[in-house]
Amino acid sequence: MSSKFESFLQETKQLIDRELPEFINRLDAEHRLKEAMLYSLEAGGKRVRPVLLMAVLDAYGQPISDGLEVACALEMVHTYSLIHDDLPAMDDDDLRRGQPTNHKVFGEATAILAGDALLTHSFSMISNAPHLNDDVKVKLISIFSEAAGASGMVGGQLADMLGEGKQLDVDQLASIHHRKTGELLAFAVKAGALIAGATMTDAVKLSEYGKEVGLLFQIKDDILDLEGDAQLIGKPVGSDLSNNKSTYPGLLGMDGAKEMLATHHQKALDPLKEIGLAGTLLEDLANYIVQRNH
Numbered sequence: 593m594s595s596k597f598e599s600f601l602q603e604t605k606q607l608i609d610r611e612l613p614e615f616i617n618r619l620d621a622e623h624r625l626k627e628a629m630l631y632s633l634e635a636g637g638k639r640v641r642p643v644l645l646m647a648v649l650d651a652y653g654q655p656i657s658d659g660l661e662v663a664c665a666l667e668m669v670h671t672y673s674l675i676h677d678d679l680p681a682m683d684d685d686d687l688r689r690g691q692p693t694n695h696k697v698f699g700e701a702t703a704i705l706a707g708d709a710l711l712t713h714s715f716s717m718i719s720n721a722p723h724l725n726d727d728v729k730v731k732l733i734s735i736f737s738e739a740a741g742a743s744g745m746v747g748g749q750l751a752d753m754l755g756e757g758k759q760l761d762v763d764q765l766a767s768i769h770h771r772k773t774g775e776l777l778a779f780a781v782k783a784g785a786l787i788a789g790a791t792m793t794d795a796v797k798l799s800e801y802g803k804e805v806g807l808l809f810q811i812k813d814d815i816l817d818l819e820g821d822a823q824l825i826g827k828p829v830g831s832d833l834s835n836n837k838s839t840y841p842g843l844l845g846m847d848g849a850k851e852m853l854a855t856h857h858q859k860a861l862d863p864l865k866e867i868g869l870a871g872t873l874l875e876d877l878a879n880y881i882v883q884r885n886h
C-alpha cells in the first residue's frame with residue numbers, strides 16, 4: 593500500500609466517521625430510533641464505498657468535501673442493508689462489525705425501522721447537498737435508487753436467498769453478486785465521476801472499473817469467510833457454509849477462487865490504464881480490496 597493511499601484511507605475514514613453521526617443527530621425523530629441508527633453506523637465499518645467515491649474525486653483533482661453528503665448517504669444505505677440482512681427473516685446473524693447485531697440490541701421492529709430510516713434519509717441528504725447542482729442531484733438520485741432497488745441490491749438479495757441450497761454456476765453467482773454487492777460499489781464510482789464532471793468516455797471506463805471492483809470485493813469476501821480471522825472480520829468464519837450459500841471457493845476450490853480474484857484484479861486495472869488513471873488512488877484501492885484481511 594502506498595503511503596499516499598494509507599493516509600488517504602485514514603483521512604477519509606476519519607471524515608466519514610466524524611460527519612455521519614452529525615447527519616443523524618440533526619434529525620427531528622425519536623431518540624430510540626436515532627440511537628438504533630447510530631449504533632450500526634458507528635460500529636466501525638471499513639467505509640470502502642465512501643472511500644471509493646472520494647478516490648474518484650481525488651483522481652480528478654476535485655475536493656473530497658464535494659462528495660461528503662453522497663458518500664455518507666451511500667454508507668447509510670449500505671448500513672441499512674446490513675441491518676436488514678442480519679434479521680431473523682434473512683441471515684439471522686448475531687454479530688456484525690464485531691458487535692451484537694442491531695435487532696439483538698434494539699429488537700426486530702426497531703431494527704427494521706432504523707434500516708428504513710437510514711434508507712429514506714439518504715435520499716434527502718443528496719437532495720440537500722450544498723455543493724451540487726440540481727441536474728447532478730437528480731441524476732445521482734436516479735442511479736442510486738436503481739443500484740439500491742429491485743433491479744439492483746434488493747432484487748440481488750432475494751435472488752441470493754432463492755439460490756440458497758441450490759447448485760449455481762459461476763455466471764449465476766457472479767450475476768447475483770453483481771446486483772447484491774457490486775451495484776452499490778459501482779454507484780460509488782459512477783457518483784464520483786458525475787460529481788467530478790468526468791467525460792462520457794471516462795465515465796464508461798470508470799463504470800467498468802466499478803463493476804470489476806464489486807466482483808473482486810465479493811470473491812475476497814467469500815475467501816475471507818473461510819480463511820479470515822473472526823476477530824478481524826467481525827463476524828463468524830464459515831457463515832456461508834452454514835447458510836448453505838454458493839460461493840466462489842465452493843464452486844472453484846480455494847485455488848480456483850484465488851485465480852479468479854487475480855484475473856478480475858487485472859480486469860479492474862485495465863480500464864484505469866485506458867483513461868490515464870493508472871497509479872492513482874483508484875489502483876491502490878483495487879489492490880487494497882484484494883489484499884485486505886477484514
Ligand SMILES: CC(C)=CCC/C(C)=C/COP(=O)(O)OP(=O)(O)O
Nearest residue numbers: 673674676677683745746749772773
Ligand atoms: C436489501 C438487503 C437486505 C440487502 C443486503 C445486501 C448485502 C450485500 C448483504 C450482505 O451480504 P452477505 O450476507 O453475503 O455478507 P455478510 O456475510 O457480511 O452478511
Ligand SMILES: C=C(C)CCOP(=O)(O)OP(=O)(O)O
Nearest residue numbers: 636637638639640689773813
Ligand atoms: C457486501 C458485503 C459483502 C457485506 C459486508 O460489506 P463490508 O465488508 O463493506 O462491510 P463493512 O466494512 O461496512 O462492515
